[in-house]
Amino acid sequence: MRKLHFFLLLGICWAGILSAQKDSLNISYDTDALEVKTISDSDLSKFYEDKAFQYEVDETDPTWWDDFKSWLNNLMLRIFENIFGIEEASGILAAFIRLVPYLLLGVLIYILIRFFLNINASALKQASKNKALVSVSEEEHIIKNENIQDLINQALAKKDFRLAVRYSYLQVLKLMSEKEIITWELQKTNDDYLNEIAKTELQNPFTSITRLYNFTWYGDFHITEIEYRKAEKTFLSIEKIISSNG
Known part of the structure; x- marks a missing residue:
């Protein structure tokens, strides 16, 4: 009886194995139609332009x-x-x-x-x-050869008061040289002339007009007619003192 049970159980197991093998041999087929996709140049162009896909390196010659x-x-x-x-x-x-x-x-x-x-x-x-140097050379010519008073009048007629101050100062130097109060020389400075003046009544006004001359001519400062008329009084005063030095 036990043998019968054994063979029945063995038969059931064998039938299950055969059934499983039969099911595994069933093959499924995909019968759907294939869709072929094509890639156009326009689709690829965006990849060509993307720097992430550009692997070529442009080699350039090194600069100096x-x-x-x-x-x-x-x-x-x-x-x-x-x-x-x-x-x-x-x-x-x-x-x-x-x-x-x-x-x-x-x-x-x-x-x-x-x-x-x-x-x-x-x-x-x-x-x-x-x-x-050009200015000094020109001054030498003016003092030695020109009628300085005429030059002063011409400058005043043109209302060039800066130039009038220059000519007025050169006029004083010329007069002092003629009266031998100073010895005019090309290389001398205005301070040299001041040191040569012996008369105290000439020293202060000459210092004043020298300062004015340096500011207006060499400093290139503009001077008005009112300012010139004030300076003119000093020029005339010093010329009067020089003339009386006789």
């Missing part, structure tokens, strides 16, 4: 600045290698080496600016010196 930086970087590395034994720059040292070319460029620009400023300053100084 690139060559200079490369040369300087190599030079600095050799210096640090020889002195400190550093074969490769990193961190602060690498940043410093990258900064060196720009520091040198800044120093060079500063030197060039100072150089051209010095040239311009020297040129202006020389031009001023030449102008002064």
